[in-house]
Amino acid sequence: MTFSIVGRSADGAALGVAVASKFLGVGAAVPAALADVGAVATQSYANLAYRPQGLALLGTGVAAPEVVKALIAGDAGPVGHRQVGVVGTAGPGATFTGPDCHPWAGGAAGDGYAAQGNMLAGPAVVEDMAKQWLGSASDSRIAYRLLAALRAGDQAGGDRRGRQSAALLVVAKGQGYGGTSDVLVDLRVDDHPDPVGELGRLLELHTMYFERPDPATLLPLTGELAAEVRQRLTDLGQRDPDLDEALASWAGIENLEMRIVPAAIDPLVLTQLRAT
Template structure:
């Protein structure tokens, strides 16, 4: 096995450029978490930094393979190369060791790898700016550098392990815990979360469970948390659309209502819920909702006439006239 591993690493580096420290590499001093959900098997990585668009630099993931966070004085190649090595069968530790061994700037790096088994490997280089450190747990690793205090990574670990809720809720809780310890000594600017499935589907657009970024915001973790909640609502909407397409208006109604409960002020969520009330002959319930929507934005009334043609709205002509007169 050791011989096979050595040959795989040798071949990998024969066909890839050497990693070197460059002054041009981004300064993504930050805190992050890589983790696996024991319920769904999903794997994810999330990050926050006082650096613009940190998600484009730090977070990497591939369904069925693993996730990577590469930060501090970032060598972005740790992302794709780390995933490639894990995909070839190396453990996170073997992959990380191979990259560190070929990186003259390893002392500036902070990197975390996690695979679909929940195995982790983490490196905090000796030249990372204090406070810097990491902590590993079952199915996760939390890491941070250039923090105000050295309590950040332990707080992240505790939050991830003890928070109840969905996988993304636990990841966001870890970021919030870091902020609760004052986080990045410079403050806050951007954040990101990337979650993929444990098994690749063969369709890349189906493999990503969540990919959200806050590029520039004074409170990026709070904004990321809002976006996560919004995606949950739109996941209900998307499933509602599929139910409508299949002609199951009762299921669609329930799904749209679930979305609406998360964001009751969202006109579109309210609209499609009302449309399915009409489809289910619950006209008295639908009318006040639609009247309120039409008063705020008349274009929704125009749309209502159009969706009759493609049978997304199926009601008698006299009922449609009542809707048009609201």
């Protein structure tokens, strides 16, 4: 009833899950991830206990294939209907599809990922997810890699019943909001005619509001640019004599505080300021 991918970034620093389904609020049931530990996707008559159990096993150093075996062995429920994918901080990912899952059902796994789905339009859904993931190894942005893989599965037919919800969860140590959280991305589309497309729109907004700026693109706040920024901020009611303080105050109101750095301005922030 769902298709998903769990993955690890090329440098091993980030882990995540992307999932879509003809199911209300799939993000509340399927994904789980813990920084420096691993990621789990449980689906098809999902056993939500797999999430804490799987992460606990990964946290003790158990490899993903052995974690999957342990989850299945310890499940007193309808194991034949279960599906799960697991990835750790090193080594191959692992996936399991019970023989009683609604067709088409199956999975694929390799170094740093596992893709799986059930009640799908066909095997191309999982095949295309895996192919997209493997073909994007040079992209350092794991959230975009996971989303691209999910989109590939969606375009291959996805859930044969239709579309309803999607979710994206990415964790990395200290990379969350303000550096005080390990949750880098946590986005959910609970009920939408094009949930994967909407998830993409939300990820772009997330990038704008919550990612730190690329130091290579920063523009020094000097000369004519500083004068322009000062005038625009003054027109918006920000009259602090310290330009950095005035800019930071305005950015906080606009939810752009993660992109503020001293004595410079992010081009994205400048574009937003000019459009205000």
